[in-house]
Amino acid sequence: MDAGAESAEEVVIVGAGPTGLTAALRLTQLGVPHVVLDAAATPTQTSNAALVHASTLELLAELGAADQLIEAGGKVVRIVMVDRGRVLARIGLTGVPSRHPFALSVPQSTTEQVLLRRLGTSVRRDHRVTAVREDGDGYLVTGTAGSPAGPVPFEVRARYVIGADGSNSVVRSAAGLDFPGETYPSQFVLADAELAGRPFADDEATINLSARGVTVIGRLPGGTHRIIATVDPGLDVPRAPGRAYMDALLSERGIDTRLAADPVWSSRFRVHHRVADRFRVGGVFLAGDAAHVHxxxxxxxxxxxxxxxxxxxxxxxxxxxxxxxxxxxxGYETERRTAALEVLRFTDRMTKLATLRGPVARTARRIAVGTGSRIGPLRHQVTMWITGLKRSPLRSDLPLVTPRRAEPTREESR
Ligand SMILES: Cc1cc2nc3c(=O)[nH]c(=O)nc-3n(C[C@H](O)[C@H](O)[C@H](O)COP(=O)(O)OP(=O)(O)OC[C@H]3O[C@@H](n4cnc5c(N)ncnc54)[C@H](O)[C@@H]3O)c2cc1C
Incomplete structure (x- = not known):
């Protein structure tokens, strides 16, 4: 369809990130006509969310996308917590009741590519949604689309709208929903880089605790490692930290490795924890980062x-x-807002534990982590939680849905 033309759909999905693409894939599978609009000209090119958990692999398997993704990624079977070289806890990801008892290390760009390939239909790119308003028994989604002649307005009518348009969601604003929460004082540093030597097993992710902050290191497919670290507020962090900065950070935290070259990608960012007041207003729904960030x-x-x-x-x-x-x-808001609040509480506790200051607090942390990890049922609960299996939609009371039958053609109905 030409940019600028009007169309009518049953569902409009705003945003073609992992959330929007998954929604599109599930609706396609169940035969529901829909359209995906995205402001960006291209999909995500960077590695952002690099860990796909067991519960997500189960969902992707239902959508026929898991095998391809698993082929493209690397298995992580254990998370190891280390305090200046001393192992405090090993959390195995293999003892979970799942067809996919591991986490997958794979760049977000690859996950999106696999979803897009499986989806087959195209996303309307360069379509920035600016407003959503009620219109009869549905909604009118409007915005501007890029075209060789310059931006042109477009509008799409739909019975339902899914706002999967990320943390600065326009759909959320249009629905009049607040996004209450806070910003963590710590800064975060991220670098994807090749490391000199192999200080960690390829199938492990390590969480390194130290007085300077927490540093998580895991291998990405292709031989680079993802390093993500908290840095105290007020310290100067370059916009794109280079090799020298990262080497100094690893050294002062007692982590026995260095970068082999400048990072292939690096960044600094702040982290917010927020959950939308509601996930639904009439026929407008929020999902993914539009609904919660942590x-x-x-x-x-x-x-x-x-x-x-x-x-x-x-x-x-x-x-x-x-x-x-x-x-x-x-049931969507009941199930998924509860899940988001749980995720926020858990990640908040982990972040506060990880950024504890002072020798007494850190000793208490070391003892708590060491002791807690030796209590089998507690360790199992934590693993079920991290893998997402505890709150998976496949283990909830979702309705059983069969795909819509295609309308018979005139030939068939004779
Ligand atoms: C550096 C970094 C590291 C991360 N690491 C992890 C990790 O290790 N594990 C993890 O699980 N998560 C991680 N995350 C978070 C993860 O990337 C997000 O949670 C995830 O991308 C959310 O997906 P989404 O589809 O909901 O939103 P997004 O990925 O933000 O996608 C939103 C889409 O909506 C489009 N859009 C926005 N506004 C409009 C509009 N007005 N009209 C049309 N389209 C619009 C955007 O172009 C985009 O394509 C990380 C994020 C970053 C930035």
Whole structure:
């Protein structure tokens, strides 16, 4: 369709990040007509969310996208907590009741590519949504689209709208929803880089505690490592930390490795923890970062968004395919806002524990982590939580939905 033209759909998905693409894939699978609009000209090119957990792999397997992703990634079977060279705890990811008992290390750009390939249909790129308003028994989504002649307005009518447009969501603002929460005082540094030597096992992610902050290191496919570290507020951090900065950071934290070259990608950022007041206003829904953002501790952001998308699009398909009544949609906010609040509380506790200051607090942390990790049931609970299996949509009471039957053609109906 030409940019600027009007169209009508059952569902409009705003945002083609991992959340929007998963929603599109599930709706396609269940035969629900929809359109995906994204402001960006291209998909994500960087590694951002680099850990895909067991529960997400189960969801992606339902969508026929897990095998390809697993082929492209590397398995992480253990998280190791280390305090200046001393191992405090080993949390195995293999003893979980899942077909995929591991986490997958894979760049977000690859995850999006796999979802896009599986989706087959195109995303309307260069389509920036600026407003969503009620229109009869549905919604009118409007914005501007890029075209060779310059930006042109577009509008799409839909019965339902999914706001999967990230943390600065326009859909959330249009629905009049607040995004209450706070920003952590610590700064975060991220670098994807080749390390000199192999200080860690390839199938482990390490969480290194120290008086200067926490440093998480895990291997990415292709031989580079992801380093993500907290840095005290007030310290100068370059916008794109280079080799010298990262080497000094590793050295002062007692981590026995150095970079082999400048990072292939690095960045500094602040982290917010916020959850939208509501995830639904009428036929407008929020999912993924548009609905909740939290600390990167335990890599939950993208995983939670993918679970939101699967839950929501299954419920929408149940209603649109005539298999359930509207109240089934209420379950989305009940299930997924509760899940988001749990994620926020857990990642908040982990972030505060990780950024504790003072020798007494750090000794207490060392003892608590060491002792806690030796208590089997507690360790199991933590693993079920980190892998997302505790709150997976596949283990909730989602309606059973069969794909919509194609309308018979005139030939078939004779
Ligand atoms: C550096 C970094 C590291 C991270 N590490 C991890 C990690 O290890 N593990 C983890 O789980 N998470 C991590 N995250 C978070 C993770 O990337 C996000 O949680 C995830 O991308 C959320 O997906 P989403 O689809 O909800 O939103 P996004 O990925 O933000 O996608 C939103 C999409 O909406 C589009 N859009 C925005 N506004 C509009 C508009 N007005 N009209 C149309 N389209 C619009 C954007 O172009 C974008 O494509 C990290 C993030 C960053 C930045």
């Amino acid at each position: 600390s990167p501790a335990a890599g939950q952001g993208m995983n939670t968004g993918i679970a939101d998308a699967y839950d929501l699009s299954t419920r929408l398909a149940a209603v649109l395919n005539g298999l359930a009544a509207e109240p089934v949609l209420d």
